[in-house]
Amino acid sequence: MDTVGTAGFRGEVGSEQWAPAARVRDMGTSIFTEMTELARRTGAVNLGQGVPELPAPPALLQDVADAVRSGNNQYPPAAGFPALREAIAAHQLRRYGLDYAPTGEVLVTTGATEALAAALLALCDPGDEVIAFDPCYDAYAADARLAGARVVGVPLVLDGDGFVLDADALRAAVTPRTRVLLLNSPHNPTGKVFTPEELAAVADVCREHALTVVTDEVYEHLVFEDGARHVPIATLPGMRERTLIVSSAGKTFNVTGWKIGWVCGPAPLVAAVGSAKQFLTYASGTPYQEALARALGSVEEWAAGVRDTLRANRDVLSAGLAGAGLHPFRADAGYFLQADVRPWGYDSGIDFCRELPRRAGVVAIPTSAFYLTPGAPAWLVRFSICKREDSIRKAVEQLAAAR
Ligand SMILES: *Cc1c(COP(=O)(O)O)cnc(C)c1O
Numbered sequence: 243m244d245t246v247g248t249a250g251f252r253g254e255v256g257s258e259q260w261a262p263a264a265r266v267r268d269m270g271t272s273i274f275t276e277m278t279e280l281a282r283r284t285g286a287v288n289l290g291q292g293v294p295e296l297p298a299p300p301a302l303l304q305d306v307a308d309a310v311r312s313g314n315n316q317y318p319p320a321a322g323f324p325a326l327r328e329a330i331a332a333h334q335l336r337r338y339g340l341d342y343a344p345t346g347e348v349l350v351t352t353g354a355t356e357a358l359a360a361a362l363l364a365l366c367d368p369g370d371e372v373i374a375f376d377p378c379y380d381a382y383a384a385d386a387r388l389a390g391a392r393v394v395g396v397p398l399v400l401d402g403d404g405f406v407l408d409a410d411a412l413r414a415a416v417t418p419r420t421r422v423l424l425l426n427s428p429h430n431p432t433g434k435v436f437t438p439e440e441l442a443a444v445a446d447v448c449r450e451h452a453l454t455v456v457t458d459e460v461y462e463h464l465v466f467e468d469g470a471r472h473v474p475i476a477t478l479p480g481m482r483e484r485t486l487i488v489s490s491a492g493k494t495f496n497v498t499g500w501k502i503g504w505v506c507g508p509a510p511l512v513a514a515v516g517s518a519k520q521f522l523t524y525a526s527g528t529p530y531q532e533a534l535a536r537a538l539g540s541v542e543e544w545a546a547g548v549r550d551t552l553r554a555n556r557d558v559l560s561a562g563l564a565g566a567g568l569h570p571f572r573a574d575a576g577y578f579l580q581a582d583v584r585p586w587g588y589d590s591g592i593d594f595c596r597e598l599p600r601r602a603g604v605v606a607i608p609t610s611a612f613y614l615t616p617g618a619p620a621w622l623v624r625f626s627i628c629k630r631e632d633s634i635r636k637a638v639e640q641l642a643a644a645r
Contacts, residue, residue, distance in 0.1 A: 265387055265390075273607060281599065284605075286602075288629075291607070292430070292493075292578065294496040294577075295630045296629075297496060298496045298497050301537070306529050306530055309533055318350075318527075321349050322348070322531060323535060326502075326538070328344045328535070329534070329536075330538065334487070340477060340482065348505070349515055351519055353492060354458060354460045354489065354503040355381060355501070356519060356522055358385050361488065361518075362422065364514035364517060365389075365421055365422050366421050366422060367421075368390030368391070370389075370390075370391040370419055370420075371393075371420045373415055373420060373424065374426075375426070375429070376613055377609055377612035377613045379430050379431075379458065380611065393614055394415050394420070396408065396412050397613075398434065420451065422456055423448055423453045424457075425456070426458040427459070427472070428459075429576070430576055431580065431624045432578070433571075434573075434575075435465055435472070435574045441473060442478065444475065452484075454486070460490045461493055461575055462474075463541060463542075464549055464552060464577070465575040466549055466573075488505055489504055491537075493628075497530075552627055555627040555628075556579060558634050560573075566645045568586060578627065580609060581622070584621045592608045595623060602637075604640055604641060606623045607623065607626075
């Protein structure tokens with residue numbers, strides 16, 4: 243997602259001195275905005291933002307059109323269109339054996355973005371701490387701040403060709419103020435899938451310290467490795483009762499503009515999220531909700547095709563980056579992969595990304611934009627793979643030529 247970049251502005255409004263509220267001050271224009279603009283200006287292949295170039299299921303598009311035309315265009319119930327809540331509950335049971343009541347334990351939101359914001363607003367008091375694994379999705383720190391809380395980063399450690407959990411660092415990060423642990427697996431921006439051992443270690447810490455877990459599972463259907471499956475931490479012993487699962491249709495169905503997400507969890511937690519959510523948007527997207535209720539029933543067949551495309555893109559881009567002399571890391575899922583750009587003589591991913599459009603006609607995002615903690619590797623760069631095959635191939639050819 244792009245940060246909108248609201249609050250750099252200070253100055254005069256009419257005759258008054260004006261500054262934005264502290265909670266949004268310095269959330270200013272992000273590197274995403276800068277890189278998207280650079281791609282537009284230079285015509286470079288845009289492997290920056292995670293906006294899919296891939297198609298959505300034709301039947302789903304038809305169903306939305308039919309829903310709009312048949313007049314389902316008014317507010318749905320605040321908790322979500324009932325058939326969609328039933329489809330979400332059925333999906334959780336069928337795939338993961340997780341049993342949620344469609345009424346009370348499932349809440350439809352305006353994308354995972356609203357679900358995450360509403361969850362932190364509902365779970366955190368000012369001064370509370372939220373743990374997230376670093377690097378992480380940029381909304382986490384912003385959402386914590388909106389809630390008056392503070393996000394504490396626990397760095398994932400670079401080990402060989404991948405990123406791994408440091409369970410001791412996680413334990414050391416917990417304080418009496420820690421309320422929530424945010425877990426994102428499959429992970430943006432690294433493409434990491436937390437292993438069963440890592441999930442067990444995270445669950446131990448959460449049970450021991452009575453933390454509530456908010457899991458961001460928007461890439462749940464996009465695990466590439468054959469036989470490897472996404473495992474929600476809520477399926478581990480003692481975890482369902484303390485976990486809010488957040489997911490979304492956007493990444494699974496290549497409909498990121500629809501902003502239909504959801505939350506599943508125990509009724510008291512979901513009710514708290516609903517309290518915040520009703521005054522953020524109340525509800526949204528009735529025709530999309532109606533159509534997605536049907537699509538979710540056969541999501542596995544659809545997602546298999548998306549996975550094949552993304553896996554092929556990952557293979558082509560990884561090989562292309564390596565061939566161009568850069569050093570790609572393993573990515574097992576999702577929309578992104580990481581590369582070390584030091585072999586091209588850059589210590590700074592920001593410098594690399596600012597020069598890459600002119601040098602190779604490609605746009606990427608410096609991973610430093612996703613790090614909370616100082617001292618993170620500055621030379622990591624994120625490339626997105628949710629693009630058409632010809633875009634990926636063109637990027638690879640241009641990187642090879644620019645070597
Ligand atoms: C894209 C993304 C989201 C946002 O999902 P929406 O449904 O578009 O709001 C949340 N978390 C992660 C990790 C993402 O990559």
